[in-house]
Amino acid sequence: MKSALSAVLAGCVVALALPWSHVAIADAAPDSAIRYVALGDSRATGSLLDPLSIRDGCFRTADAYPQIVADTLHAESYVSRACAAAKTENITETPQFTITGPQPPQIGALRPDTTFVTVSIGGNDIAWSSLVEPCYTLAPGLDANCRSDATTARRMNDALTVLGPKVSATLAAITEKAPAATVLLVGHGGIFGDRGCWPYIPTSDADAAFVVQFFVRMNSVLAGAARSNGAHFVDVAAAAVGHDACAGSDLRWFEGLVPRSFTMPLHPTHEGLRAMASLVVAARP
Template identity: 55%
Template sequence: MKPVGIRAAVTAAVVATTAAVSFALPATASAVPANGGVRYVALGDSRAAGPSLDPATQTNACERSDLGYPTLVAQGVGAASFLNLSCTGAHTEHVTNTPQHTSKGPVPPQIEQMPSDTTLVTLSIGGNDISWPTLVSPCYATAPGGDARCRNNPTVTGRALSALAGLGPKVWSTLTAIRLKAPAARVVLVGHGGIFGDRGCWPNLPISDADAVWAKGFFAMMNGVLATAAATAGAEFVDVTAGAEGHDACAAPGQRWFEGRQAGPSSSALHPNAAGMAHMARRVLGTVRR
């Protein structure tokens, strides 16, 4: 199946999901108070937690760093209270109803610890649910200049289609659970992407230029699924790829916001680095302040 076919099929699946779940939604939350009384909770996975960014703060089971975008958002909104419950490796169910097992013991479902009077929630989730690195790994070449041609592989594109079609309902359910737990909160879903641009680079991102474009398109489709889930659940969506052009994993070290497969000591492979987290925080704040 060609990428265009995936886009059409995912769109159809999203439309069906929207029709099935758009009933009985909570009322849309009001804007975050401008008086400094923001009570902010950050939920989600490693794209919020920021493992490896700040080793001095990673004594907790979830590998949360103070350099992750949630801390920067809390500072930007002048939060009266701030609780970062994100956890590296989290799936949607670890946000809502299932304890997450970590190397230091189980972590309760994140929303169990979220106060009901929370007024702002950010959520980064979904990447672990579909195990996106395994979907993209067939695109990696085995030698410099190689071309795996994953973009033309029906097995690869079919797996991507299936994963994205199943992601929307999970994210919608998660957002709805958050809205029910904190009905006055403004809920912001933070998107994925940024790692892949229009070219590959050996060995940090060992992918042909044509397959890199396909991988970039995959994340665009994933963000479409996330944006639709947010809209139907009464939440807002932030596209973190906007404004990040030229800062993908193949950019020069000083310009790189997202790491490839060979991250440095103060960042994690296939994750945003500190500059990427700052960019994500700016994108979130741009939405919250509107």
């Protein structure tokens, strides 16, 4: 009798437990927490507006666009391993030597549960600033005519040829380390517009337009690498039209060769970093 009663009670418990378990599983919300890791070079480290926050020899500051993104998205966790002068190899496998000592490969910050990654990389791999140097003039009103120089064209073509595989391999390594993460590759460009403004952008108007087209090609390479690795491309250059280094202080997102604010030459201003952060937030699926 006692055994029979126990069996009945056990059956009731099972009957009650199974529906409850089913409801609990069905109603369980997916993990929506944002665990964000920022990787890359000096475009992701900040404008130096807050020099006291510089640390680790990487020149990361409080107004870096990834920090703004993390704050905007209310990320559950956020870490930046972006470092000035970084190349693709410094993300994946090679320590980067800085003024305060070596920094380990940035990819070490990724975890299997990382959900969001931004990457700003590629410019230092091809030393893009050296590629456009032949376009600079020593005085206003001159024309270096770099757009017609075969050597300049060849160097640009060679650089873009090697850039794609490097960035693609970097994105593949990131995806392997953080397979659940949404990865955004942030594009280059925006510094140059369709005109020069000596000494900030010390080029003729025609050469400035030529440099813009170089960045169009560069971004095409980056966008292709993103597509082939399931990442999303953030087109900064398209949004930055009218906000180049020749624009007025109320519109300028980037500084030129000679900066007019507390910003590194040829880098985004505080306003530019905020704009980049907005573009990243909008591009996140």
